[in-house]
Amino acid sequence: MSEFKTPFLTYDVLDKWDTPSWNDQTRAAVRQRLDDEPPRRFLSEEQWSLLEAIAARLMPQPEREEPVPIVPWIDDMLHRNAGPGYRYADMPPMREAWHQGLDAIAAEARNRHGKCFEELSPGDQDALLGDVQHNRVESRYWRDLPAGGFFLHLLLKQVVGIYYSHPAAWSEIGFGGPASPRGYARLGFDERDPWEAEEFDFEAEHA
Amino acid sequence: MLEVAEPRAVAGRAPDVFREGKWVPMRTYDDNEEVDFAIVGTGAGGGTLACKLAEAGFSVIAFDAGPFWRPLEDFVSDERDQGGLYWTDERITGGADPIELGSNNSGRGVGGSTVHYTMIALRWRPEWFQCRSKLGYGRDWPISFDELEPFYEEAEEALKISGPISYPWSRRRKRYPYRAHPVNAAGLVLARGCEAIGVQWSPLPLATLSAPRGMAHPCVYRGFCAYGCSTNAKQSVLVTFIPRALNAGAEVRDLAMVGKIEMGKDGKATGLTYHRGGAWRRQKAKHVVVAGYAIETPRLLLNSKCDQFRDGLANENGLVGTHLMTHSGPGVWGIMDEEVRCYKAPPCMAVTEHWNYDDSDKKDFRGGYAFMSQGPLPVGWAEAQAINRGMWGMKLRQEMTRYNHVAGLRIVGETEPQRHNRVEVADEKDQYGLPIPRVTFSYSENDRRLIEHSKGSMRAVLEGAGAKELWTDHDTSHLMGGCRMGDDPDDSVVDRDGRSWSIPNLWVCDGSLFPTSGGVNPSLTIQALACRMGDRISGMAKRGEL
Structure with a gap:
């Protein structure tokens, strides 16, 4: 599957920017997300470029000239050491885990293909990431870091969480987005307030 | 990002939670002034008790490690930006089934977890307080439902719970203070499915306003409840018991992390x-109440x-931190033909407690579970699919476009108290x-x-409602235990009054x-226990038993 198709053809959550669904504090927070892309402060240049390539496979955006930025926000989180409030007993501290995990993926790519991860075909990249997810890895590169745990709980969770924090992602899934102070009035099955996304029915259109 | 760097409740005033930029007067005490009660934590337990004790005439200071929010101006309609509501200091989680901590079950800030809870306000099944004697499993509490019932009522009144005209479970009760909310489509999926298989369901009693109260509007169904309520409809401790506590003369110290309870030579x-404003300080008190929830409370006693007390305070029998419990929370999800748009209104609006009250031999486990309709927002929903289904790439992105047709159920499942499930302190420092x-x-x-049984029940209900392509995830919610109450000093940490x-x-x-x-969700029971403790302590003071 390489093409993306959304049933929300005309909906843009940002059209509500100046409506009662958005308040000043929410506008400020989303404005910062859209405009203030953080600079690289934690990852090395190599790790940053590798993570860009990984994020492009975990959350591909081939139809966008300017993809939703993901890596700058992961770097920012690591720079601030803003963890989730826990770490699994079998994992090293968060920052160490990221260094170790990214370097291990780079080593896996060189070991398997004699090339760096960024140079692999999308198919080879996906195959390698799938192996990491399912712990089919060379333990000498990973040492005490569980590959699958790193993949799911740190890498994938961050990439996905950052993507779906972006208004472009809210629009493509038909999410109402910020809703204070107005909220919603119609709550039942197939009920839609005028300020919610309208879903296009491809099948009905086809028929 | 939701961050507050400096304490706000200082110099004789505290933030007015009902008015942007405004303040309310607050009594303040000197560190050397020996107050009647120093309370560590301002959530469902500590915040509620601070109010009760202050209103009874005691001098009270309540400490919280987190900020004193003004929801109307601080809270954003955004999953990511509201991350500051949770306890995110480092913790290690292990065992065969490590519990996800952080946003899953902890709060940091005045009002504690009630600032981001989903407002479910359920009483316990009466027999659970004597589940060993009456149902043959678990352990009896040192108090009965009868003793707690008036305090359930007090807590429900204080929170103006919106509930149905008659709730089918627990004991027959008087009407809820406020009328029930309309049930959203996500809740109607549960209703339709339960009716299809012949199981009773109910709209949930919720701690969010269905009519105006004072300066607060009714709930506008914006759906961000788990990320803080920006309209004050949610009846968190921050906007209910805390204003009352301040009005009655309590002091609240925000951004004040308590590190140690000081002991005298007499063993008291x-x-x-506590750490506040960049320095360690000491507060004198006649009594100390620890109300930091099931991880921080044992941690403070151990630290x-x-x-005199080499294994930590109140830990002669080694029970501090032990018998920690969570609620198991498998969920079943499916796709509906109709648009559900589960992001609208409180995330949980309908419930069945059928399997909490079914004592038939159709159950192959001890204990019970309830399940509720669900309303995940995009980040939480995407993370759940990624982690539980291992889904990523274009497959995940495409799957996410069906978000508005998703419906799900999740249990609050009883777990057994086991000694080896526990909180300890590590060598690592914060x-x-x-x-x-x-x-x-x-x-x-x-x-x-229990978990396997509940998956079958939820599948039957979802299928009965017409959901397709069902899949199951696993989660947990809430924390309980770690300093259990009891009647036997050898087998509990505190007595029936929390002492x-x-x-x-x-x-x-x-x-x-x-x-x-x-x-069921624990918050209402915690608040009822706190109301009861307030009354008991006042009674002891009058009788000279403090």
Whole structure:
């Protein structure tokens, strides 16, 4: 599957920017997300470029000239050491885990293909990431870091969480987005307030 | 990002939670002034008790490690930006079934977890307080439903719970203070499915306003409840018991992390050490109440170890931190033909407690579970699919476009108290130099049977409602136990009033008191226990028993 198709053809959550669904504090927070892309402060240049390539496979955006930025926000989180409030007993501290995990993926790519991860075909990249997810890895590169745990709980969770924090992602899934102070009035099955996304029915259109 | 760098409740005033930029007067005490009660934590336990004790005429200071929010101006309609509501200091989680901590089950800030809870306000099944004697499993509490019933009523009145005209479970009760909310489509899926298989369901009693109250509007159904309510419809401790406590003369110290309870030579607590404004300070108190919830409460007792109490405070029998419980929370999800748009309105609006009250031999496990309709927002929903289904790439992105047709159910499942499920302190230190907690948790065989059974029930209900392509995830919610109450000093940490067996002026008031976990959300029971403790302490003071 390489093409993306959304049933929300005309909906843009940002059209509500100046409506009662958005308040000043929410506008400020989303404005910062859209405009203030953080600079690289934690990852090395190599790790940053590798993570860009990984994020492009975990959350591909081939139809966008300017993809939703993901890596700058992961770097920012690591720079601030803003963890989730826990770490699994079998994992090293968060920052160490990221260094170790990214370097291990780079080593896996060189070991398997004699090339760096960024140079692999999308198919080879996906195959390698799938192996990491399912712990089919060379333990000498990973040492005490569980590959699958790193993949799911740190890498994938961050990439996905950052993507779906972006208004472009809210629009493509038909999410109402910020809703204070107005909220919603119609709550039942197939009920839609005028300020919610309208879903296009491809099948009905086809028929 | 939601961040507050400096304490706000200083110089005789505290933030007015009902008016942007405004203040309310607050009584303040000197560190050397020996107050009647120093309370550690301002959530469902500590915040509620602070109010009760202040209104009874005691001098009270309540400490919270987090900020004093003004929801109307601080809270954003955004999942990511509201991350500051949770306890995100480092903790280690292990065992065969490590519990996800952080946003899953903890709060940091005045009002505690009630600032981001989903407002479910359920009473316990009456028999659960004597589940060993009456139902043959678990452990009896030192108090009965009869003793707690008036305090359930007090808490429900204080929170103006919106509930149905008659709720089918627990004991027959008088009407809820406010009328029920309309049930959203996500809740109607549960209703339709339960009716299809012949199981009773109900709209949930919720701590969010269905009519105006004072300066607060009714709920506008914006759906961000788990990320803080920006309109004050949610009846969190921050906007209910805390304003009352301040009005009655209590002081609240925000951004004040308590590191140690100080002990005197006579074996009684003399006060506590706390970090605020960049420095460690000491507050004298006649009594100390620990109300930091099931991880921070045992952690503080363990970190307060001293020459007299080498294993930590109130820990002569080694029970502090043990018998930690969570609620198991498998969920079943499916796709509906109709648009559900589960992001609208409170995330949980309908419930069935059928399997909490079914004592038939159709159950192959001890204990009970309830399940509720669900309303995940995009980040949480995407993370759940990624982690539970291992889904990523274009497959995930495409799957996410069906978000508006998703419906799901999740249980609040009872788990058994087991001694080896516990909170300890590790060698590693946090930003204050305090040893961090290490949590260990594994399900029992019975817990696993309950989980499997519940998946079957939820599948039947979802299929009955017309959902397709069902899949299952796993999650947990809430924490309970760690400083259990009891009637036997050898087998509990505190007595029936939350008072430590070995240190007479040290008390516990939060979810860590629970000897068993029950199959419903714990907050209302914690608040009822806090209301009861307030009354009991006032009575003891009058009788000279303090």
